[in-house]
Structure formats: C-alpha cells, structure tokens
Amino acid sequence: MRRSWGLSAALVLTVAAGAGGSLAPTAAALTPPVAFTADDLPTWQTNGIVWALAEANDTVFVGGTFSEVRPPEGGTGTPRSAVNFAALNAATGAPTDCTLSFTIGTGTATVRTLVVSPDKKTLYAGGYFGAVNGTPVSSVAAIDIATCTPKAAFTPSFPATVRALAVTDTTIYAAGDFGTVEGQTRERFAAVDTSGALLPFTANADEPGRAIEVTPDGQKVLLGGDFFSVNGANSHALAVVNATTGAVTKAYPSGWIPSNSVVKDIDTDATGFYTGNEGTGGGVFDGRIALNLSDFEQRWRDTCLGATQAVESYQGVLYSASHAHDCSSIGEFPDGRRHHLLAQPTTSTGKLGWMPDTNDGLGEGIGPRAFAISGTGTTKYLWVGGEFTTTNGSPAQGLTRFASGPDTGAPTVPVANAAAVTPDAVHVRWRSSLDLDDSKLTYKVYRNGAATPIKTVTGDSLEWSRPQVSFKDTNVTPGQTYSYRVTASDADGNTSALSATATVTVPTSAEPYASRVIADGANLYWRFDESTTPYAADSSTDNSGLYINAPALRQTPAAVTGPSTAVGLNGTDEQVYSDKRQDVTGAFTVETWFKTTTTRGGKLIGFGNNTTRNSGNYDKHLYMTNTGNLVFGVYNGGTRTLSTLGSYNNGAWHHVVGTQGPGGMTLYVDGQKISSNTVTGNQQYSGYWHVGADNLSGWPLRPTSNFFAGQIDEAAVYPSALTAAQVAQHYSLAKAPADTVSTVTATDDTYANAGAPSTNYAGSSSLAVRGTSAYETYLRFTLPSAPAGTVLKSARLAVKTTTMTGAGSADSQSVVPVTGAWTDTTLTYNNRPALGSGTLGTLTGATDGSAVYSASLDTAALSAALGGSYSVALTSTGTDPLWIWSSEAAAAEGTPQLVLTFGAP
Template sequence: MHGRSTQPRRTGRRTGHRRGLTALAVACATPLLCLPLTATGASALTPPVALTADSLSTWQTNGVVYALAQANGTVFAGGTFSAIRPAGVAAGGAGEQSAVNFAAFDAATGAPAGCKLSFTVGSGTATVRALAVSPDGKTLYAGGYFGAVNGTGASSLAAIDIATCTVRTDFRPTVPATVRALAVTGDTVYFGGDFTSVNSTARQRFAAVDTTGRLKSWTVNADAPGRAVEVTADGGHVAVGGDFFTVNGSDSHALAITDATTGAVTRAYPRGFFPDTSVVKDITADAGGLYTANEGTGGGVFDGRTAFEPDTFAQRWRDTCLGATQALQLYKGLLYSASHAHDCSTMGEYPDGQRRHLLAEGLGDGKLVGWAPDTNDGIGEGIGPRVFTLAPKGGTDYLWVGGEFTTVGGTAQQSLTRVSSGPDTGAPTVPQVKAESTEAGKVAVHWRSSFDTDDSHLTYRVYKDSGTTPVYEVSGDSLPWSRPQLTWTDTAVAAGETHSYRVSVTDGTNTSAKSAAQSVKVASSADAYAAAVRGDGASLYWRYGEASGAYAADSAKDDSGVHWNAPTQGVTDAAAHSGSAASYTGSKKQWTYTDQPHSAPSAFSLELWFKTTSTNGGKLIGFGNKVQLTSTRYDKHVYMTNNGRLVFGVYSGGVRTVTTTQSYNDGKWHHVVATQSSAGMKLYVDGALRTSNLLVTGNESGTGYWRVGGDTLSTSWSNAPTSPYFTGLIDEVAVYGKALSASQVTTHYQRGSGA
C-alpha cells in the first residue's frame, strides 16, 4: 500500500518567450515564460517531429491487421479479416468488398490498389502475420498460417510477384506452423514463428530459405516461439526476438544477435537482462542502432523499448513505460512506437492512467517528444495498434498503422489508419481561460496550455474586449499529458471598469478558435482573503472560479488543476466571498488533481473550505502517486469520517493520524488547515487548533500529485469512511511549502468568514 521509494520524475517542460504588443505593463507568474523574446514563435511541426498526427482518410478492415509492407507506393495489409470498406462506413455498409486476410492500398489515397489475394486454410483460422518486400521491390513475402493463396498451395510462407499479383510457384517451402516474422535480403528470407521444422528438416522457431524456397544453413534454434527478425544495417548479423530462453543452447532470453550466415550466437542476453515475464515483439535497425519492442505479462514486466549500439549491441537506453509495445518505426531521428503505454512515470513522464497508443522518442536518449495521435484498444486482445510501414509516394512519406483498434482520434475507424510528413492541418485545442481581479487595478488572465498531437511548442495570443489585434503574445511548451498554466497580468485597467479577454493558440500554421470571452470587473481594492493566502506563500491556490470545463486555475504560482469525472463548477454557494465553488459527488468518484508532479514536502500546510451533510465521509485533500486512477502510495491527507469528524494523517514508518472530537457535516461552511513541520502535526478548524501530535514530524517521501475530492483510503487509516470520495462543496484550496502559524490560520479564517 505504501511504497516508500520512487523513481526520480522529470517535471513538465516549461519554456517559452513572450511579447507585449502594446504599451501595457505585464506580469507573468511563471518566470521561464517571462524571458525576453529571443526566438521565433511556434512553427508546425515542432522539431524533431517530422510526421503530422493528422489521420488521413483510409479504407478499413473488419478484423485485425497484423502485418504491413509497402512497395512502389502500394501498401499491403495482412491479418485476420474478411472484408474491407471505405472510411466512415460501418461494417457491412455501402462499398464493402470481400478481402480474405489480405488487401492492397494506394499509399497516398488510402483506397484499394487492385491486388486481391485470398489466404485460406483447410481447417482452423487462416491468418497473415508477417509481410516483407524484397530489396528490389519485386517480390512480396507473406507468412502466417495458411494452406493456399488464391487456391494455389502454400504452407504458411509464400512469395507473391508484385507486378502480376500472383503466387510464385517456384517458391514452395513447407512450414507446418505459424510464421510470425520476416526479414528479407537480396538472397535470403529469414523468418520466425511457432514451427519446429522447415522442409521436413529440424528448425526450431527460426529458419532461412533462399529465394527459391530451399533451406539455408543458417540455424537458430530457440526453445519458444519467435516473434521478430531483423537484419542489421551492415548485413552481417540477424537479430531475433521472441518468447525464448535459449538460442542454440545459449542462455539468451527474448533477444539474441546471430551471425547472418551460420546463425551462431554473437551476442546473448542472459535471463535477467529482460524479465522472464517479458518478450520481444518487434525489432528494427539502422546504421545508428538496433531497437526492440517489448511486451510483458504480470508483475515486474518490461513493456517498453530498448536501444542498442550498432556495433557492440550493448544497451544504450531503456524506456520503461508500461503498456505492451508491439511495433517500431524509425523516421528522421525518432523512434515511433505502437503500444498502449499507460504508465511512463519511471521515465519522468505521465503516471498510470490514460492509455496512449502512438508515441515517439529520441534515438539518443529515449525521451518522449510531442507526437501522440491516438487510437483505442479495440477488439481481439485489446492492444490497439500492432504494426507500421513507412510508404513514400509523390514526395510525401506516409506512416501506415495497422492493428485491432476501432477508433482513431475518437472517430470510428477500424484496424487501419495513416499519417504523413505533411502538410500539418490540425489546430491546437482551444485554450481554457480564467480572468480574475483580486488586486486593485489589475486583471490576471490565466489559461491552461493547449495541446497539439504533433506540435509541442505553441504560441498564444491574448485579445482584450472587442479588439482584433492581440495585446499580448507568448510561446510555451506543452504535451498532451503536461499542460502547464500560463498567466498574463493586465495593469492597463482602472478600478471599476469591466473588461473581457479571449485567447487563441497557433502552431505556426494552424490557429485555434478564440476561447469564450471571460469578463471581469477590475477591483478597487485587494481581496482580503486572497491577499492573505498569497501573502503567506501559497504554492498552489485554486479558487474554483470557473463555470465549466476541466481546468482549475491557480491564482498563486501556475500550478493548475484538472477536474476528473466532471465535478460541478460555478456553484454560487461559495466560501470566503469567492463567488463560486465546486460540488463533488462521491458516487461519481470525482476529484481534482495537479497537472504537474511534485516532490513530497517535508513541511507543508493544506487549506480549504468545505460544506457537507454527507454521512459517508470522504477525502478532502491529499497527496498521491496517480492522477486518473486511485493512488497506490498516498498520505499527507485530510479526510472526513462517516460521523463528520476530520482526520489529518501522514505515513511516517506507519499510519499517524489526529482526529477532531467535533463533527462538521452540519451543512455549514468550515475552514480547515492541516500543517506538518519540525513542530509536528496540527489540525485547525474554523481558525482554532482542534488536535495535534507534536512528535510526528515526518511523512512519506517520493513524487506525486495533490488531489482534492477523493483518493484511496484503506481500512488501515483511523476511522476510514465508507467512501474515499467526498460529497459536498469545496472552495479556496491552497497548499504551502511550510507550516502556517496559528495566527496566520486565524487571520485566514477571519478574513474568509467576514469576522
């Protein structure tokens, strides 16, 4: 339940520049966004990304695509399906055509290309699992489990003359079990799979034949299925991957490097290099290195990607994202991957939560970059995308993606999709904006940075009132999973005036619509409560002033929040004269989390206002290691028991809690502050100290996120409530990197309650 160690985590990237377009005085809460203008604005695509994330119209299949290959502008798809249909058409709809486990498409249009082949078998289910084209582009090799191609006998491995779209009868190797991987040179076809013989000669899971189908001397015997084969750039080695633990008697699990002529193992990877529960699903290589895609099952798995040096085959880096990787594609300095990566926290990226099926990372360091089109998991094994091929045509490069997905970017599209090297046509998401005036003669305009699935460096433009010329411009970096808040303060305003603000964003080519206008009356004096919170050093301050959307603006230091499962916003029954609050419904499991990760503080204060009549309790605020899922490590929290008492708890060599004797589920607004420092634990309610433990000065270390409204609460915590999710109103949430004093707490309560 409590892991007391975590991997280091890289925080969200925040860099940028700004340009004031009028004589307005400006201020910015994020220092890195306040640097002088020294570079150009956004320009699609953001290097080193060289492929857009814009899904192009592509025909679909009615089953799973396991294999892709291309030649001369034609893309070949193989798998387990019986028909193809146009984009936007449901299965069985208009225009559907028969296609028995194979189809060919124009790389540039996504439409059928004319070559029709049927892969069938007498008993069982025929499937095409691997496709590869000869270096001269004349022959397509197909592997899988089948007994005939267009009625011509073939034993799980066939050669197709591309020009005539006919089966070559001079290539008739006998492979009595499934072929899962292919790699082809000018004179050799290497393949791997489930078989234990080829042409009636013993060959265990890997073999090679010449271009007439005769068995070659290359011998690579493995003790479990082969799933990947790749010839190195120099042609001297063949890398093999799969489920195995031994290769030619050598201890080598999941991966081995072999001599391209003899099959002798030239580099083994003994058990322990990859976990026993992980296998290699794909291998790709170029002159700069060799790369593997891994899949694991169960605990302690390795699901990510690994890079190896091109000469020694020593590991260069390892990407430890969780979510089985199925396919890899090298393109212009990046490694593109197909997976369902759901947890990249050990990479310093996003924590366990939303699955992201298409990603890209640097070849030198394995760090994720801003390219993330997406599919769903789909049918079959629910894996999503399974295979790539890169197909150039007409001066444009097309990346084709196949698999078992049924949607692309949230739109129905089954098993095939594609993107290209350009043009980029997708605009960033419209910014979510909050304008507020809590200081005399100032308006702070906050917005959550947008995301664009192929552009991570974006430029924002702020418009005032009905103006059509932006009054402020700033550039900043964001990723789909890291969207830091940006803030601009307008001082060219006068007390009592009302102004409205809108923000648009551009990637340099495509510009979003402007956000909805946010109107605000300029304050004539400082908001007393907000001034006290900020003056006492809040590092996070959510005022819940938004009317809708997933964004909770931070009024302190740009530590914005994200609402999960849509708590109700804009509730006018508010605390501390704030204007509005948020309503959480415990049965809907709603909460709000920080967009950016934090190192666990040794000293801190947690502050908020709440109102409830619930008898199910729930967590008001806490620190956990997840954002979109319930945390597996959590502490530094305040929660309510079923009878309405408040508990402040930390984990310090064990569960440590303090509990109030009074209940607070009386339907009234209450102010709560929990502090911990070298002076111990203290819990204040409505401006007074209610309980404390001066001996507990430590808490759990690690990296995590502040969460409001709910998170894990096991029975090991004192008087754990029926529900870990709070039902009621919450307002004015603040976090401090120090313990507030008793007098500061009292002052906050007095100013918030109007005393």
C-alpha cells in the same frame, strides 16, 4: 518492423480506376522532430485484423486475417474480396489491381508478416497458409511484385506459423512456431536463400520466435520472442546471432527482460535497434528498449505499461503501437486511459507531441499491430494496421495512415479565466490547449473585444500534461471591468476559435484573504470561482486543476467575503485533481475551507500518485471521519496522524490546516491549534493534489466514503509549514471587509434620432450616439442598495460596440443624468426627456467594433440613487456616430450595464 537490406530500385504499381481516396500535399510545419501529422487520412478498410504491412514504390501491402476491403467511411466505391491480403496505393489509400488470396485447406489462414526484397521486386509473406491464388506453398511465399503472382518455384516447407521475416539480397530469415524446416531441425528460427533452399543458419530456441531483424551491416541477426535459450545459451526474449551460422554473439540472460515478458517486434536504424515488448501478469515489462549497434548494450528503457506490439524508427523518432496506460514509472501519465500510438526520440524515453489514437478493437483488444512508411515523393505516409475499429474517434477498421503534411488540425479552444485580487493587475489564465501533433503552441490574448492581441504567449502541452498558461495585465484601472478571450495556434497557423469571454472587475483595494494566501507563498491556490468545467484555475503559480464529473460550481455564500464562490461535491464521484505531476519534498502545508452535514466522511485535500483512479500511494492529506472528526496524516513507513475530538459536520463553514515542518506536524481548525507531534518525514513519490476524493484504505478512522459530500472553498498548498500566527490571520481575514461587485444590466434602453423625430426604436438591437445630426441613447437601471457596512467606491458604465462597419467612434460621448420621465416603448426625438446639468462621466477611445468600453461615473451622484431606479443618457457633440448593442442583442455580453463596486468606508 520487418526491414530488407541491400539494393533498391524504382517500381510503380497501377491504381485501380475509379477507386476512392485522396492525395496529400507536401509537408507542413510540425513540432520537431515529429515527421507526421496526427490527421488521419481516408483509407480503405478491412473487415478483420491486419497483422502485417510492407511497402514498395508507393504501394502498401497488407496482410492479416480478413476477407474483404471496403471504402473509408463516407467514401465512394464498393467492397472488394480480399482474402487475407490487399495492395493499396500509398497516396490515395485505395486498392490497386493486385489481388492475392492466401488460403489453407484446414483451419484459418492468416498472413502474419510481409517484407519486400532490397531490389523492390519481390514481396515475401509469412503466416499460416497453404496456397496463394491456388499455388501450393507452406506458410511462406514469394510474390513477384511486377506481375502480382506467386513464384511457384519458391516452396520452402514451414510446418507451423511463421510470425516474422527479414530479408537481404540473398537470404530470407524467418521466426515463428516451427520446429523443423524442409524436414530438418530448425527450432523457431531459420534461413533460406532466394530459391527457397534451406541454409545452414541455426539458432534453435525453446519457445516461439516473434521478431527478426538483420543489422545494417548484414553481419548479425537480432532475434526476439518468448524463448529462454538460443542454441543452449541462457538468453530470454532477445538475442544477437551470427548472420551466417546462427551462433549466439550476444545473450540477454533471464531477468534482463522479465520472465513473464516477451519481445514482439524489433526495428533498426543506423546506430541502434529497438524492441517492442509485451508481458502478462504482475511485474511485467510492456515498453520499449533502445540498444546500440556498436556494442548491443542498452541505451534506454521505457517502462510504460501497455503491451507494445510494433516499433518504427524514422528520422530520429521511434513510433510505437501499444495500449500504453501507465507511464508513471518514467514520470509521465499515471494508470488510466489507453494511448495506442506514441512517439519518442530514439535517444530518450520522453514522449513527443504526436498523439493520434485508435481504440482497442477486435480480437485481443490490442489496437494497432503493424507499421509501414511509404511514399517516393516529397510526401511520406505512416501506415498503421491492427485490430482497431476507430481512429481519432471516427470509424476506421484495420487500417489508417498519416501524412508528412499538411497539418490541418487546429488546437482545442482554450478555457480562459480572469481574476484580480489587487487593484494593480488582472491575471488571465487558461489551461494549455491540446494539439495532437504539436506540443508547442502560441496563444494570443485579446482584451475587450479588440482585434489586436495585447499579449502573445507560447507554451508546451501533451495530452497528459497540459499546464496552465498565464498573462499578467498591469495596464488596468481599479473599478473598471475588463473582458478577455484567448486563441491557440500551432506552427502551421491552424488557429482555434476564440475562448469564451472571461470578465473581471478590478477591485479598488486588495482582497484581504486571497492576497495574504498568495503573499504567504502558496504554490497551489484553487478559489473555485469558475463558471464552467473542467478547468480549475490556480491563483498562485500555474498549478491548475481539473474538475471531474461536473461538480456544482458558483456555490454561495462562500467561505470568505468578496466575490469568491465555492464548489459543491456530491460525495459519490466528483473531485478536483491537479493537472501537473509533481513532487512534494520537505515541509508543506495543506489548507482548505469546508461546509457539510455528511455522516459518510471523505477526503478534503491530499496527495496521491494517480488522477481519476484510486492512488496506490497517498498521504499528506486532510480527511473527515463518519462522525465529523478531522484527521491530518502523512506516511513515513507507517500512518502518522493528528485528529480532532470535536465534530465539524454541522453545516457551517470551517477552516482546516495541516502543516509539517522541521518541528513536526500540526493540525489547526478555525484558526486554533488542535494537536501536534514531532513527526518530520513523509512518503516520497511523484503525484497529484486532490480535493474532494482519493484513496483512504488503511488509514485510521477510515470513513465510509473516499468522496466528500459538501462544499469546499479556497484550497491551498504551500512548500513550507505555515506558522500559528499565519494560520490565525488567514482565519480572521476570511471575514474581513472586501470589495463586492454588483453588475446591473439596463432594464430599458432605446435611442432617439433627429433625422426621424417621430420614430421609436425600442425594439432595435442597436443604439446610437452622435452630435449632428443627433442620436441620443437612453438607459434605465434598477440600482441595488449598498451592502451593510459598505459604500459605493466606484461605478462604471460598460457598453459594447456593434459589428457594423464604422461602429466605433473617434469622438467622445458624455454620460449625463436624465431628469425627465420616459418609457422605451414611446420615446422619440420629439418627446425625449429632459437631461440634468453636469456630466456623470465620459466615454473615450471607443474606436473598434465588437469591443467593450466603459466610462467611470460620479460615485456621489449614483450613491444618492442607490436602491431605486436611475436613468442616464449618452450624448455627443461630434459628427462620428457610435453604434452599440442594446440589451436585446445576443452579442451584447450583458451590456449596457453598470458595474458597481462596494467596499468598506
């Protein structure tokens, strides 16, 4: 960034009449200390690259290589000629009446740097050009802001490109490619006074200068660029010099910044200065450095890879423009997609929750290249210029901007999962939502369609770190079905839509296999019971996963008895990886079930340092060879493996476990110990768990494919080495009897109305129940037979109230057997069927609209009817009607339905 130092004064430029744009209101809540929303505002666009931005009193000046500005996508107005320069209103994004053309007789003219004088009266421009509005200049020009005209008397001669400028009350400092100024030797850095006269300041460098800044006290000048020496001193890419003489006061010897890396930008604040760096080749430094102004020593270094082009310090936050694609070296996202706009505290390297994005765009494919912060009122604007052509996925070429408020973007909709493995609790889990300018979000959990949440939870998330959030609902009844939905809200109250409904039936007894895995201390447990991608819930802690390329879900029969399902992988590009970066230290166990006939092998489960791309570090894994053998391996300076002699690609479910503890490594298959050794060490690095794929290069018996083709179920990881007894128990419990749930939707449903005794309501989307004047609802179900070796342990009737006003009822409703014959297309109040004596169950408390309620039913009565057709009626003695959806209604969520739980006698 280019700063000016000294006095300031107020000055306003006129906005062109009729120009399109929009004003932004005052600031709203964001996650501190971020000052700007991630919601991009309508801004006029260029048809080329923006290299430079500067601001003065609600006007933003734009320099670059372009010939036209045009209205934003969907905006009003017509394109205007703009030869490498434009002036735009900071609050509307529309052009002002200031028009300048930067041209040259031979070659391509460009404006590379813009800076405003401390008194806000003069705009200085640098680049490669020979005239401004026809007035001769030589790559540097001074513009009178009030009149928007070049100062004809300011004509210092710079014979090559000027890439950066910094300005004080008396001096203009320049950096670039030049070797002389005004015919005198000034290699890459120089200074002139406000009249254009060359000053004695000399800081000769051997390679181009790209950045220049003056310290706030005006005593020092900070130099950045490609150079390896300044005034003969060994200083690569960065140097501090005396502001009057140019003498080096602080050098940074070659190696402090790698020789294949340069400084592209420098910015300062009251206590420090910050560099944006770019490298080429291996071992580069592409990130940012913070240094103290007190001693010019390093405060921190951000080693993310991805060519930083610009930095801007504002209110304790450093905003940066880059194409950062790998921040694994500082514990953040691994090598993958590019992030073009980031924010971090000026005190540390950790990224903040501000994540708008552009694309790479034109030219070099770098994306954003320049910043400016404007606005004299309460609303401030962060302007971004560069070679991008989109912002936040929508068309926006060359320019975009973000205001200090209001924050209008809602978080993404949560993807919820509900599971119960014991009779006493339901665990509701969801992947944390993403909000581009709020890293702390509030979640509300709603049960059975109620309007009031049963739980409010807060959680943090970043684009590359979206940990699972969970809630344990202990107010549950065994055998009852519950539905849950979740919303996410930011600090300003922007709220997502409700998640899709997650439904679960609480078992009447603990699931044998799952409850034992959890009890044995798993800290990752993926059951693969999801109905949608990409979220894979973790049933142990909060170590959730992501499905890649939409594997086949809900595969049955699964590896274990009960309601669980498996995932099917195609062996080409599908896998699951953990959504949380972590370390694996000391003992561990990896466990999974698989079923396959593949002859290409593949990884079953393992640890690696990347996500969707092949890991560079990878071990602690189980994989299959082409012949169906299984291998368990760790790396401790070399590959250490255990393998089977038998093949397991026979199309049957198999259980495989690898452990490493103080006694060494052990491999188990189908509950039996296969082999072991005394190897106790493994490779230490931060990474992610993978199921179904990851790198296997260099490992013994490497299969043809890294990707596994087949089904996988019940993948678990433990921070300890399971014992042989525990492994054997897991294998045997997979076939232990477990509750199974059968949900049966009504095949026929209608109601009778005493007030219209001859009317048939078979086609109605709603059903009614009341005592007087009477409504009675009739339901028919086809009941399944009990699975072999099981009995009916619980039965519930579930209904959902409609959305009409007063749909709920303060009265209770009785569920009674129907003994007479009926058809839904002919039933009326006059010919309604006879009802049996006694009550099967009672529905109570169904007071809210658009909510699911259920009644426990007599299992003995229903057991006798299993395997056949069975009818029930809903009746009441009260006067408050209950209105519920019929099975014909789209909003019914599968109701009316019977939920039948079968289990061991």
